[in-house]
Structure formats: structure tokens, C-alpha cells
Amino acid sequence: MIPVNTPLLDGNEKKYLLECIETQWISSEGPFVKRFEDQFAATVGRKHGIACANGSGALDIAVAAAGIGPGDEVILPTFTIISPAASIVRAGGVPVLVDSDPNTWNMRVQAIEQKITSKTKAILVVHIYGLPVEMDAILALAERHNLIVIEDAAEMHGQTHRDRPCGSFGLISTFSFYPNKHVTCGEGGMVVCDDDRIAERCRKLRNLCFEPERRFVHHELGWNYRMTNMQAAVGLAQLEKLPQHVQRKREMGLRYQQRLADASEIQLPLTRNDAAENIYWVFGIVISDAVALTPEDLAAGLAKRKIGTRPFFWPMHQQPIFESMGLFQGQSFPVAERLARRGLYLPSGLGIKNNEIDEVCDAVKSILSGASRIDG
Numbered sequence: 001m002i003p004v005n006t007p008l009l010d011g012n013e014k015k016y017l018l019e020c021i022e023t024q025w026i027s028s029e030g031p032f033v034k035r036f037e038d039q040f041a042a043t044v045g046r047k048h049g050i051a052c053a054n055g056s057g058a059l060d061i062a063v064a065a066a067g068i069g070p071g072d073e074v075i076l077p078t079f080t081i082i083s084p085a086a087s088i089v090r091a092g093g094v095p096v097l098v099d100s101d102p103n104t105w106n107m108r109v110q111a112i113e114q115k116i117t118s119k120t121k122a123i124l125v126v127h128i129y130g131l132p133v134e135m136d137a138i139l140a141l142a143e144r145h146n147l148i149v150i151e152d153a154a155e156m157h158g159q160t161h162r163d164r165p166c167g168s169f170g171l172i173s174t175f176s177f178y179p180n181k182h183v184t185c186g187e188g189g190m191v192v193c194d195d196d197r198i199a200e201r202c203r204k205l206r207n208l209c210f211e212p213e214r215r216f217v218h219h220e221l222g223w224n225y226r227m228t229n230m231q232a233a234v235g236l237a238q239l240e241k242l243p244q245h246v247q248r249k250r251e252m253g254l255r256y257q258q259r260l261a262d263a264s265e266i267q268l269p270l271t272r273n274d275a276a277e278n279i280y281w282v283f284g285i286v287i288s289d290a291v292a293l294t295p296e297d298l299a300a301g302l303a304k305r306k307i308g309t310r311p312f313f314w315p316m317h318q319q320p321i322f323e324s325m326g327l328f329q330g331q332s333f334p335v336a337e338r339l340a341r342r343g344l345y346l347p348s349g350l351g352i353k354n355n356e357i358d359e360v361c362d363a364v365k366s367i368l369s370g371a372s373r374i375d376g
């Protein structure tokens, strides 16, 4: 069996976890939480880190702390996980979508400006699958139109954008520590920012909006998105290995690139764009329209050989839940729609072995070569 993701826990994870148990510090009050927050913030060049329960919760906090409220429009890509759009909708904001670039799979930066209205409050950038969004243009646009930038850097641990860390752009950035990210704590997330007041706001929102004057008396609603000392212990051990993790991911990606280079039926991820070399959060492929094979067919063929895959994201404008809320009616974003219908990703976890990558590539090519081509 080659699972779609196998984490790598070969550092101080066990030692730090044992420390939690031996010291009996297991809750969010434990000392690893602050250590992890401080070290993580320093790694991405931010003043503050606010650890939380998961990356989706980090986005809820970031969107609320940025002051997104009823009627505020927030521009984001349609091709992403649902979390950022869900955070905007729950805050009462209005998600405004842009299509993807067919090569980087990131949001089309040139499509943003025409979406700006008098109600636009923020741009929520989501870096997709390992290549950063072109930030220079976005920061310039945000400055010109006085917009907040929120950066969802969940897939960008250890990635840089022209030598500046991803997660250091805009007012607030968020990360996830789900087991398929380059740094995991099982479940976990982090909000990072530079502004002291925003950081304080995030800490309050994370902790049910308890007030210092009288605990259990509340003036507003927050969440319990606290991270446990045990999660932080694992996270800290993972963070110590981040450079090795990024290096291993790049090796993995390049091995896939080399072994799949002759498969003309599929589009591979770009090895780099103008801002960075790919860190391959996942190794995605897009099947050519000329091949009579869907990603579901390929996934089924690989599953028969005990190889796990995941489909690509499903665009926000075609989410049944948003449709039922009356959002995005009649909108179409052809690039994202095609990526969703022709893409999938291959086993890309940090724990994958080179011989397993080779086995996956052989299986992919064998299945593709058996598929017929659609002419014309």
C-alpha cells in the first residue's frame, strides 16, 4: 500500500511528547505552545504567532481579526479548499472569486483589479500546491486601493517568494499543520502577524473572547480554537526539521518530474515560477483533454494497485452549499473548472520512499498508455 500521504516523525516528536506526559502539561497552558508560536513566527519573519486548533480555525480568526463583516467583499481564488470562503461567509462577508492560471494553478493576479468595487475590503491570497502567488502585483494593488491582504499560507511551510518567507505578506497570514503539510502536529494551525493589537485580537478570538476583568462574562463571541501542549510539542519537533522536509519534498517532486517527463498525456506542475522553486506540497497532475480517461478512472486504476490519490480542489462557485445560499449564480471560471475535472494528486507525503515514487510513476504511465485518445 502506498498511501496518498505518510507523515515523517523522525525528530524530537517522541521526546517532547513524553515531556508533556511526564510534566503533566497537556493543555493549551503548557510551555510548548509559546515555544512553538515564537519559533514559528521567527521562521516566517513575523512578530507574533497565535497557535490554534487547525488551519480552518486560523482563517476564521484571521478574517474576524481583519475586521471583515457584513457586506464586505473579499477577493479570493475559486480554486482552493473551502476554508477561506467559509470563513468569509461566516463573518457575513461576500466572497468574490477569480479564476486560476492554467500553468501555476494559482489565482490569476491580472483578474483581481476588475473585481474591485467600493465594497471590497480585502484580498485573501491562497498559495496553491507549492508555488507562491505573485505577491508584488497583489501588494501594489492592495496599496493602491487601500485593501487588506490576508495570506493563506497553509501549503507554504518553508517556501519563499523572492527570498522573503511566505507567511510574511500582508496584515495576517495563516498556516495549517494537518498531517500532509510540511510541518504537522496531527491537527493544528497558526495565525502570524506583526501588529500587536491584531495579535491580541487573535488571541482573544481563539479563546472564546474571555475578558480579563471577569472570566465567564463575555462582550462578544469567539471560538475555542486553542492548541494543546501535545500538539505544540509535535509541531516544535517538526519545525526543527523544516529545512530537511522542504529539501525532501523538492527531491520527491523532481523525481516525479523526471519519471513522468515522457508522459505526454499529462500536465505536470511547474518546477518554478518567477518568485520561487516549487516545494510540491502535493504532486498534482492534470490529464490532457485528448485522453479518454478521467481522474476518477486513473484513481481507480491506481487504487487497484494499492496506490492512494486525491482529486484536485472543487471550485467555490460550484459548491452545492454556496449554490444553495444563492452565491456565485451564473458565474463560470473555465480554468478552475477544468483543473477540478482533469486533475488529481499522487502520493506526496514526506514519508514516501524513492522506490515507491518509481512504482507510482510506472503505474500511472501504464494506465495512461492503455487509455484511448480522443481525436480532433
Ligand SMILES: *Cc1c(COP(=O)(O)O)cnc(C)c1O
Pocket: 054, 055, 056, 057, 080, 081, 083, 084, 126, 127, 152, 154, 155, 175, 176, 177, 178, 187, 188, 189
Ligand atoms: C490544509 C489547508 C487549509 C485547512 O487547514 P486545516 O488544518 O485542515 O483546517 C486551509 N487552506 C489551505 C490552502 C490548505 O491547504
